[in-house]
Amino acid sequence: MxxxxxxxxxxxxxxxxxxxxxxxxxxxxxxxxxxxxxxxxxxxxxxxNIVAQSLKTQRSRSIGILVPDISSQVYPEIVRGAEDVANMYDYSIILCNSDFDIDKEKKYIKVMKEKMVDGLLYMSSSLDPEILQYIQDLNMKTVLVETTEDEKILPSVTIDNRQAAKEAVQLLIDRGHKKIAYIGIKKDRKNAWARRYYGYADALNEANLPLEEDLTYYGDLKAQTGYKGINSILEKTEVDAVFCGSDEIAMGVINGLRDKGISVPEQVSVMGFNDIYEASIFYPKITTVAQPLYDMGSVSMRILVKILRNEPSEQDHLVLPFQIIERDSVK
Structure with missing residues (x-):
């Protein structure tokens, strides 16, 4: 016994x-x-008996992490940073993948509440007001990771995506490019990725370059969006550079250009975003915006743990530094 x-x-x-x-x-x-x-x-x-303990204390020593797409190269590194810090404080994690589905997000948030997780790290494809209200109604201690909502109600850890995109496109302009395409998330989505479009637009406006609808293509953050996007754009107009909402998109763009006999960067420069590991080994190696992915996970978990321990937090909305990594895909 x-x-x-x-x-x-x-x-x-x-x-x-x-x-x-x-x-x-x-x-x-x-x-x-x-x-x-x-x-x-x-x-x-x-x-x-963990179950009995949880029922008695209303604490499970577990933290939920909700990601939109675990197959993306971005989220495993964020989760790793979060998990390392969680382990330091004797928390375990429950990882859920929403597949960019708002209904699935709501389902998993409800499940985590029923499992009595002590808190939630939330990474979302869209900061839908319905979801944010749902989190508040359930009284879930939550930190947003990789993005932030306009009202700044929930603590968050992110980079300045708009400024990062602007500086990336400015580099393309400084290199003499004028027909710069954008392939990424729709500008009307309420998330960090959509802010990258506005950074793209800011850079073009400051350089007095026109925003051309024929130079934009919207999809998800995967390589197939880059491949389809560059083919769609080239059917309508010429380009001399492409700013991509993710490194996966950049890989798809490069493959699409290669299939058309267009060399990168000699004929078209390609800029990525995120600096996943594959960006450094792809051919050509991708010039990109580096997010501190591990730090985003670890810092957000530290903020959440402080909230759970009722400790004061120096700052509820952290904007971490980004860096443009120059490699071979931009001439």
Whole structure:
């Protein structure tokens, strides 16, 4: 028969309440008593009933992480940073993938609430007001990662996507490019990715270059969007550079240009975004905007843990630095 908390208390010569305090890391037990209890736990092979603990304390020592597409090269690195910090504070994580589906997002948020996760790191394809209200109605302690909502109600960790895109396109302009295409997320979506379009537009406007609808193509962040996008654009007009909403899009663009016998960067320059690992080994190596993906995950988890521990946070809305990494896809 498995050992019970009573057995541990008897072995350590303390009360059940003291054993409970040690297990739950309540800092009112002296070190000598903690050692007795932990030695008894080890000797008896005692394992706390996590479900019963959660029902009693309304805390599960777990944190939900909701991502829109785990197959993307971006999110595993963010999740890794978050998980490393969660482990430091003895939290486990529950990872859910929404597949860019708002109904699926709501379902998973509800499931995590039912599982009594202590908090949520939320990465979304769209900051839909309905979803944000749903999170608030459920009273979920939540930190937004990679994006932020306009009202700044929920804490967030991101980069300045608009400024990053503007500087990336400005580099293309400085290199003499004038017919610069945009392939990425629609500008009317409420997320970080859509802000990259506005950075693209800002750079063109400041350079007195026209915003041409024929030079834009909207889709998701995958390589197939880049491939289809560049083919669609080239049917209507010529380009000398392409600003892409992700590195995967940039790879698709390069493949599409290659299939048409157009060389990169000699004839067309291609700029990516995110600096995933593959961007550094693809041919040609992709010039891109680097997001500190691991740091975004680790910092957001630290903010969430502080919220859960009722500790003051120096800043609720962190904007981390970005960097343009110059490689071989821009001449």
């Amino acid at each position: 498995a050992a019970s908390i009573k057995d541990v208390a008897r072995e350590a010569g303390v009360s059940i309440a003291t054993v409970s305090r040690v297990i739950n890391k309540v800092d009112v037990v002296n070190e000598e008593t903690k050692k007795k209890v932990n030695d008894a736990i080890k000797k008896l092979g005692y394992s706390p």
